[in-house]
Amino acid sequence: MYLFTIEGGDGSGKGLATKIVSEVLEREFAFSSVEVTSEPRREHPLGRLAINSVSKRLMTPEQEAGLFAADRLDHSHGWILPRLLEGRAVVSERNIHSSLVYQGIVGALGINRVAHMNAAALVPDLCIWVDCEPDLAMRRIRNETLRGVSNKEEYFETSEFQGRIREGYRSLLSEDMEMPTPFDMGAILGPISNEGSEQQLRRCLTDGIRAFLHRRPMPINVDSEAVDQYQIRQLMRLSMGQSTLSNLGTDPAKSRSDWLDGQAPWQVLKIAQERHSEVLAAASxxxxxxxxxxxxxxxxxxxxxxxxxxHTADISELRSAMGPVRCVSERHSQRIVKFLHDSSGWVTQHKTLIGKEAPRSQLKEEHFSYGRLLLAIWPFRSAIRRWQLSNPKTHLRFSLGQIIRTGGHVSSVHDTLARLSLLGCGIDDESPPNDQDGLIDWWLGK
Incomplete structure (x- = not known):
């Protein structure tokens, strides 16, 4: 869902930073997977053309920039974008900001010209800038080259050249110059100094990634609603093919078409809210x-x-099934599941018969309709909360109709209709609503 890019001069530690960032994303956040890549692509013909253009120095700076842009556009739409649409995180060692610095600033083409050549490329959601002194970078490069770990002759010449690269990044990413459109939409993290220990670098990167993702920013290159619907569709397919494993302590996922249990959607929500209020009132x-x-x-x-x-999952499996849009931190997930089990009694827990696995939790049958309803009305959750606060004496059944008729929720209507086409309307032998009026009637139970 998000494109993370790692930038900086040669020898700054981008490879290590890429590894750390991918590990943090894999460990702490609910992406369906974390994919690592780099630019230019040494294994792809377009990437090799770009690399050869620099190492052989037979082309003009503009021709070189054109080859890097061609590789990037193909990479963006042929490899990165399909993965973002599936809810994956992509971490790229180098991306557009490298071209803006190397060809646009140091190569004197101008950042606006380079940005124009790359205008159809994806925009990094978060650019992470790793920085270090040029002399230290050169020592790292020479040590790696001598060990045969890398071959960066096409990218560096002297400490003086690396100094120009560093100043280029400083000018571009420290807002000394205006970031060209459309790449001004992305966030910048840095400079992250890599002149100390790996532990220090890891701590700085981890803190920065947490701060970025805990804000739940809207992704730049994909629609988060489309990503969540993809996740739901995949889980629905899995649930339809899941078999009963009673001897292992697991149950198959339900695929009930009558998940509303004969109630109107507003009634399901109202009953759940009343029961929750009773739990809160009885709490110390x-x-x-x-x-x-x-x-x-x-x-x-x-x-x-x-x-x-x-239906039945431990905390790790539950978070994996949430995906990046519905992601909740591991610690908070544990707290909520504990509340649902210990206080509200909405969840049951049991251990499997195999090994010492974490306890598995399952939503009780009588609360299944509430859980499924929350997925269906996900786009309207915040609007319904605000409506209830503003209209404490008005019955809940009127909420969705009044919200929709204000005219300010066209996309939420569209998204909820799409979700109901995936989840079903919750009524046997009934088709999901297909327009605004049908959605209001569904909410009312008509």
Whole structure:
């Protein structure tokens, strides 16, 4: 879903940073996978043409920049974009900012000219700038070359040249000059100094990635709703093909078409909210501090909704099934599942018969409709929460109709209709609604 790029001069430690970033993303966040790549692509004909143009020095700077741009555009749309659409994170060692610095600033083509040549390429969601002194970079390069680890003669000449590269990155990424369109949409993390220990570098990168992703930024190159629908579609397919493994303590995922259990959607939500209010009212003051206050918040909606797709899962499996859009941190997921088990009683837990595996949790049958409903109305969660706060004396059944008729939620209507086409409308032998009025009637239970 997100494109992370690692930038910096040769010998700055981009390879190590790429490794650390991919490890952090894999360990802490719920991407379907983390894919590592680099530019120019040494294994691809277009990438080799770009590399040869620099090493042989037979072309003009503009011709060289054109070859790098051709490799990048093919890489962007042929390899990176399909992976982002599937909810994966892509970490690229070098990307557009390398061309802006090497050809645009140091090569004197101008960053606007280089940006124009790359205008159809993907925009990095987060560019991570790794920095170090040119003399240290040159020592690293020579040591690696002598050991046969790398061959960077086509990229470096002297410490003076590396100094120009470093200043180019400093000018471009420290806002001394204006980042050209469309690459001004991405975030910048850095400079991250790599002149100390690997542990220091790891700590700085980890903190920066956490800060970026915990803000839940909208991805630049893909629609997050399309990514989440892809994740739901994949889980629905898996659930339809899952078999019962009762001897292992697992249950098959449900594929019920009547998941509303004969109730209107607003009734399902209202009953769940009333039961949740009862749990909060009975809680001690100390326990109340750590309990989720609203069933429509991100974490409760994500965890209960995801349970309605996977049904039985440990925390690791649950987070994997959430995907990047519904992602909740491991620690917070543990807290919410503990609350659902210990306090609300909405979840059961058991251990499998194999080994000392983590306990598996399952949403109870009577709360299945609530979990599935949260997935269906995910695009309207925040709007319904605001409506309830603004209209405390108005019945919940009127909420969705009033929200939709304000005219400011066209995309949410479209997205909810698309989700219902995946999940079903929750009523046997009924087709999902296909327009705004049909969606309102569905909410009312008509």
């Amino acid at each position: 003051e100390k326990n109340l501090l750590v309990m989720p206050k609203n069933l429509l918040n991100h974490s409760m909606s994500s965890i209960c909704g995801t349970f309605s797709l996977v």
